[in-house]
Each structure stands twice: as C-alpha cells, then as structure tokens.
Amino acid sequence: MCSTVCTRIAWKSRGSRVESERDGIAETLWRCGRCGTALVMRSVTVKYLAASFPVELPSCPTCRMTLVSEELARGRMAEVERIMEDK
C-alpha cells in the first residue's frame, strides 16, 4: 500500500542545505558525539501511521545514529506528516 504513498511524498534533498550530498559525505557541522566520526548519507526507514519508506539522511557510519535537522523537521517532514494524517 505504502509504495505509492512513498514515491509521491519522498522528500530527498530538495535543495536542503544540510542534507545535500557530496561524495557520500553529509554537509553538516555535526559529528557523532560518541566516536567523533563525520556523518555520511545513508538510507534509513521512516515510519508514520500505516506507512513506511526509505529516506537518505546523515548518519554516523559507525554508531548508525541518524540526524534529523531542524530545517527538515519543521519543513518537509511536518508537511508530509500532515498529508499522511489526512489520508
């Protein structure tokens, strides 16, 4: 069911400064607090209500910890949450 929803609402990149990808290295000022490693873009699963879909987000390659930026949370993510709530 969700694959159609996902393709339509996937928000990858969209000119976001923080998540824009260059050679797999995420352009963000944040590093992992545990191991100090720079974050890389990685495909992670995002779930909401009855749907789940993959999204590329900056993560620590060692600890696998994922970062959601403020810009993404307040922007596209909030928008998609609203859309899915009205489905």
Added chain:
Amino acid sequence: MKSTDLAKLEEQCIQDWEPPCVAACPVHVDIRGVVRAVRDGAFATGRNLFAKATPFVHVVSEFCDAPCQRACHRAAIDQAIGVRELERVCVRLGAVPPAGPSRAAKTQTVVVIGGGLCGLSAAFDLARKGYAVKLYERGSEVGGRLLTGRAAAARAALAADLEPLARFPVSIRLGRSVDLAEVVSTESVAALLDLPACDAVLVATGTADSSTPGVPVEANRDEGLETFATDLPGVFLAGDVRGVDSSPASWSPIAAISEGRRAATSIERFLQKVSLTYGRSLEGPYETRLFTDLSGVSPESPAAMADAARGFDPDEARAEAERCLLCACLECLKVCPYLEKHGSYPRVYARRIYNNLTVTKGNRTANRFINSCSLCGLCAEVCPTDLNMAPVCLEARRTMVAQGKMPPSAHDFALEELRRANSEACTLLRHAPGRQKSTHVFMPGCQLAASRPDAVAILYARLRERLGPEVGLMLRCCGAPAEWAGREDLLETSLAALREGVQKMGNPTVVVACPTCADILGRRAPDVTSVSLYEVLAAGAGASSAVPATSRATLAVHDPCTARHHAQMRTAVRDLLAGAGWPVEELPLSGERTECCGFGGLMLYADRELADEVVARRAARSPQPFVTYCAMCRDRYAAAGKPAIHVIDALLGGAAALESAAALGPGFVERHEARVRLKEELLRDIWGERVGPEHHTEIVVEMDEELRRALEEQLVRLDDVQAVIAHAERSRAFFVDSASGRRLASYRPRAVTYWVQYSPAEAGYVLHGVYTHRMEVEGVEGGE
C-alpha cells in the same frame, strides 16, 4: 453519521431556502442575483438571470403584478425594493444574444390552444425543449388578457419578447377557435385539426367554460401540487380556463406565465412517461422557511427615478439595489468565527463532515474543521431551528477515533495533560486533616490548580469555615479533554476513578470550582452529587456580608461556555460580585448566549490562529476588565492582553484584585509543573506530610525568554527537554559541533521525537533550540 442523519441536518439548516421575494415569485426569478448584478453594474448578467425564469422579460418587467414586492421584508419597514424596475433596467441596458432552442428536436407534437400568456409561455417552453408546437389562437393576435386596457404598450413588449423566439419550432395559427368541448368529445385531436400527429394538448383558452362537463382536472390537488393534468390522457388544462378567480383585478400576468411553464413541465414528463409529481413541491409561489434578522435595519427611502417612463438610470438602479437586505439567515456565522472562517454554513458543513467520515479514496479534507469546533453550542442558541454543530463535530471526532483516522497530532498534548493531571504526581484525595469522613469534597479542577494554586488553599479553608470541618479535598481532572477529543474510553476511565474516589470518601457532595467540571459531572456522572463553589459561597454569604457598592471599577462578566446551561451557577456568581461591592456589566452575548474563549473543545490545539481571533473578538466586546469563573478563560484573556480576574480574586482580593488583572497565567507547558507543586505544598502545609525528593528539577536548564516562548508555542514541556538531555548525557548519544561545543540530541518518550540543542554549562545546561517531529526515523536515538 448515517445518511439519514445528514439529511436531517441538511433539512434543519434553512439558509438554502429562497428569500421571501423569490419564494413569492410564481416563476422564482433569482432576485438576489439580479440585485447583486445591478449593484455591480452588470446589467447583462442581471438580464440573463431574469431570462432563466421566463423568456418574457419585457412583458414581465413592464406589467408584472410583482408579488415579490408584497413579500419583501422592506415592505414592512419602509417600502419594498422596486424589483420590477430593477428587472426593467436590466432588460433595457443588458443586451444579451437571443437564445435558441437548446435541445435536439424531438419527434412529438404538442397542440396548445389559446395564445394568452399562459399558452405562449407553455408553447415556447416546450419548443425550447425541442417539441414541435402548434398554437391556435381564436383572435387576430396573441396576448390575451395582457392586451386589455393597454393594447399598444403590451403589444410592443410582447413583440420584443417574441422576436428572439422566432427561431423556435412554434407555428401560430390565428383566427382558429377550438374549444374545450371539442377537445373532450373528439376521437382524435390530430384529425380535428388536420394534423399528422398530436401527442399532447394544452387547453389554455382563458375563459372558464363551465358548460364542459366530464373533464375533472387537478387530480393531484390533494397533495398541494398542480400538474394541470385531466382525466383524459394527454389533455392538460392551465390558466383561467380552469375557472379559478378571473376577475380583472386579480388577474396576474406572472401567474399566467408560471402556469404555462408548469403545464409545459407536466407535458414533457407525460411525453417522457415519467412521474408528473416527483420533486415539484416548490413550483409556484410558496412560503419560505428562510429567517432573516431585521433588527437593526433602518428605514431608507426608495431610490429616486428622474424619468419614470424610461426607468432607473444605472446610478439610480444601484442606489435602489443597495437598499436590498439580500435576505439570508446565517445567524450562527454572525456569532461564531469558526463557522464563519470555513466559508460556508451548517448545511454545507454537515455534508463536508459526512464526506470526511465516509471517504474511501482521496483526502480527509475536513479533519481540521471537525477538530477546531469549540463545542460551545452557541450556534444552537441563535439558530431559528436550534441546529447545534457541537454534537455533530463531537460525534465525528468519536467516529474518527473509532476508525483509527484521528490525526495523532490533533489532541495528544491535551490528552497527555489529562493523563498527567490524573497521575500520582498531581492527584490528591483526602478527608480534612484529622477527619475520618467528609460531608463535602472540594474539587478545584486541573486548570484552577495550575493557574491559581495559591487560591486553592484559601478556598479550601473558606469552605471548611462555611460547610463545617468535614470537607475533603480532591485534586484531579474531570476528563473534559477526553470528551472533547472524542476519546470516550479515556473519559470513562477518568470518571470511573473519580467515582471510586468519591465512593471511598463516603459519597460526599463534590464542590466544583470549574464550570467545565460542573458540566461534565452533571451530564456524564449525574450519580455523583455535585454543586458549584459559587452556589455554596453565595448561599452562605447572606445579607450580612454585603459590601456597599463603592467606587470599585465596573467588571464585565464573561460566562464560560460550559456554564451556558447552568443558570444557578451564573446567578450565584453575580450575587457574589454584588455582595462584594463590584458593579457589573453584562456583555452583549452572555448567559445562555455566551461565547467561548477559544479553548473549549480543544479548538486551541487544532487551530491556534482561530482560537486567538476568538479570544480577541470576545475581549473587544467591552472596554471593562472581565471577571469570569473559569481559570482557563481568565488566563486566555490575560494572555491576549485583556485585563481579567477570576471571581475568586474579586471575592478574596477586594479592590486590589484588579492589580493582578493583567498578570499572565502559566503557559500551557508550565501547568503540569504547577500541579505537581500544588500537591506537594498542600500535603506539606495542610496534612503535614512530606513528599519524596523533588525529581522533576534534577537537570537545570537555562534559557532566554524567547526560547521560553518558543517552547510554549510548540507545546514542549520543560520536563521533556530535561528528559532528552538526561538520556543523551547518560548514553552519550548526541551529535556535537566541535567549533561551538554545542550538542544535539533526541528522545522519544511518546509519539513525538524531541530534538534539543544545548551546551553544558557550569550549573547545568544552556538551551539553544528545540524542535519535534512525529515520524519514527530509523537510527534516531531514544526511539520506542
């Protein structure tokens, strides 16, 4: 909501009924539309609207007997709107291309006997629908009684109307007399008239022919419906021939045109072999159910007309059109910014809600609409048919919850507040110190406990003086947010716990300070005996404590919306204020017609912008400071910059009470903290008990005022921020910016992930920012 419920609601809302002028018009000209067109100077539009009701626009605008003007509400105030003159100016100035027959030609032929307005109207309607029409007129010209006494003018108007109809398939034969008796007695009308075929006949010969027996007409009169059919299949009778009053004084050109049109409709249905009667109850003049409030309408003289023979010029016409009230009900929209905001009215809203609940494909576009009603019920108080949107919206919320389609974001802050207010940290249930039973138990309610913890102790002492020593105390929430959120399960759980507590206390009378608690207990737990604090205080006050009205400022009483149906509580509050020497003023909408502050029904969480508009609008209704008896209302007004005091301040604080009228209450995210502290303080001060170490201030977080406001706006509680930092520091699960030393961490205690940006400081942590999301993201720390 069942489809029958929807139909009932749609029937109950009368806004779609026509204004009195249109209902009284036998052909139902869209007079409101014509008036709007004239106001805009769009005369062609006006003429088009007019011509939809009848092609005889010249005849009607010159000679109509204007039943619309007799029905006009202005007729009772000054003088009816000059509708006929407005139509006339549209006809004169609004040039429109003539319409041709709009449908494909049909093979059937209809004979119309009689060339008066009734016959002509029927003939051209049928021709427009594609039927071949043969019209027979006994005289040497058509027009019938219209020509009587004004032949030249009537001829000119008729000619102007017939000219664009020349392309219609109507053949007119003058000088051929056919009477009803012939039609009735012949085997074949076609043979009688030398026609190849005749599929239906309309007799509209004008004069009543009482000598023609055996043609019973109007078999459907019983149902109040005229079909103009006779017992002879295919033979119809319309106009004066039916022997209705035909005295010259009562002859109505527009009625004749209407009869012709309605007879044509019957003939078409007969030829198509469908029901003659279905769906026709509003043909011809009828009584409208539309209500229009006329209070405040002042008399205005009709617009002047410099040249009566010519008619209005555009400016004169506009002036006359401006007088029109554009009759409409919309009583509910006048008092409810929520109903007004969504651009329509309850009849349409009911359909939207129904669609939202039954949608299988596509979006649920009415979710926000359903969730932002304050459920205050003011609409029902002002509605001429008592239509109440509150139960409609509430039932819709319950259905959405049951369907699993309630957006999680809609109510979870409020429901979490409820859960916390009824958790161990905030609830308290005690007999008075040293007592083993209670005659009464004081329930301040969760919002007063959060807003005015200081007042709770004072009131509790006051009640023990007033009601005797056996007055217990109960801190908890009544469960109202659960009801508002459509969560009957949570409401039942909350009420069950409350009931159990009251039973354990020996069923004392619950003295409630909050009108919402009173309302919930009264409706949802009537087995629990309850009384409002204000009635208790007013009953005990007596005349002795009356303070003479001094120079105290006048207060405007704001009745909380949940006190709408609690007249005794409202009276008690006023008695208390009078007794304490406060002069009061009544707001334009008060008592049973009071307005909500924007918090009711959880409007605030569904549409904060609207809730702010609601509170601002209410605040502006009086320049006086407000006095109210709901802690949430009080804080809402103060937050909106409107000085407001709680009635308990007016009683306890004397004239100085107003000094705190502008003081802000705790924010939404600070209320829980306040409740936790209140319980601890009361236990310590009244029962001499110490509560365990304060666990909720373990982590010190510093923030500036701007961030504090941002937290309030995003409904992020301080303890959620503390939980994120605690989790991050414990597990070292955070991101770090080496340049600034700032940390970014997340935690998901419930269905929300909180992200906090902070720096360690000497005595704790400095907060830099907070944001949240609801989606669950793989690899995000602190997930469930």
